[in-house]
Amino acid sequence: MGRPVAIIGVGQTKHGRRMDVSYPELVREAVVAVFNETGLTPNDIDGVVSGTMPSMMEGIALTHFYFADAMQAAGKPIMKTETCGSTGVSIAHTAYYWVASGMADLVLAVGHEKMNEGNSQATMTTVAEPFYQRYFISGAPGVFSMQSQMWMDRYNIPEEKIRDAAAFISVTHHDDAFDNPYAHIKMKVTMDEVKNARIITYPVRLLDVCPNSDGACAVIFASKDMVKKLGRKPAWVKGVGYRGEEYFFGDSDKVVWESAIQAAKQAYDQAGIKNPRKELDVAEVYNPFTFQEMLFYECFGFCEPGESPDMVLKGTFTRKGELPCDPSGGTLCTNPIGATGLIRVAEAALQVTGKAGDHQIPKAKLALSHAMGGVDQFNGIMILGSKL
């Protein structure tokens, strides 16, 4: 795994509809937050990694150039990492590799998106080429709805049970978001409201879907020497995993979802995790859709295939459950996409350093963070722990 690497500070903007700031100002808000948190200055930073969704999202290309000043990157090595929805975790991986390799001691990682300034689903549809797939994809919800149905069929899970479990996830995450000062959607919803909300792409209804958020997140990765020197409480990187799949949506199985399964396995092997449900204290699973969150539980080995709706309804993954998932309210309540994966990493870091405030999981020592992207092609994991 190279040299030991830790996260020593995170900064987030208040996420939501942020027409009160320009895009570079939004980025700067997160960068200033992480410098305030750590007491570091831009001069201390050896390199900067940033990333977003495809440039069509905000209509400005090459954003690491646009944000060079907001990230204080002038005169430093700078990289952009872009893997669609999993961008945030890929940014974290890039920063991690940079420090682990010995080429840098302090790296600033920044993820950002201003989804309210463009058209998110139109942007995502450009990920599909215009010869064949673009006509049928219908943005992100369409892809994930088909995947949810395949999963339901494969394990013969009664539709009512899945519907109830998805509604339960929506209700609990919306409740959780009230305790996260940075969350976008803060709204009380009931099981009935979720189950009767307007259909977006069946079986996905309005309250099963994440919002369009504006937001940014900044995280500083440090070498062991720097951790010692700065004396800050570290969140050590225990394992990283990333997998991609074939391009065409119809070419690979999305139920026994290899990119999710193998990315988790790679990270677990590095972290020495054998039984994730028992050993992990908390997980920040990328959950733009309630149904898909359950599939991730299965792919990550939190439960057996087809078992997740029962476990969800038993409360296994709530804040008081055996393995709390998305105590921040998750992607379902906040989704500035290029930042979202890095927010998962940041939330995991907050948890294992005891700094998550009102949504802190007591005594959390080992946390999983995750993001997914592409037309279901990409999955990335980063596991953080309080001990090296």
Add this chain to the structure above:
Amino acid sequence: MEAKEYKTIKTEIRLPYELAYGATWTRFFEGLKNKTIYGTKCTKCGRILVPARSFCPRCFVDADQWVEVSQVGTLIAWCYTNYKYFGMPTEPPFIGSLIRLNGTDVNFLHLMGGFDLNNFDEVKKIIKSGMKVEAVWSDDRKGHIMDIKYFRPL
């Protein structure tokens, strides 16, 4: 957080592109014009891939054995889409579908149709994963993926 009265600028990017199909997809889409669906067979793993590919994405060898595939298949998954976004190329409501054409080894992405799509409760009575389906052709074919209008339940 509530947006105050700050100014915004409306802007637009409009760029023309002319994308090359290449030899394999030229032949595949020309096939559609003649009401034929072509796949190619990987010489290594033996899978029949549709639409036709110039190489097998798994084996990374040329997939140059052409086969005309069945226009009948099984509905694997579907998604009733009832919202619209800028530039959406297909008019909602529509049913994006994964279809396993008989004798092929990957799922073909297209639409289900041939019945009234406006009332979802009615749609749900008709459409079932696992059902047999068949391609319905457009009369006005241009060598384009929409030369197949949709797949209808058999």
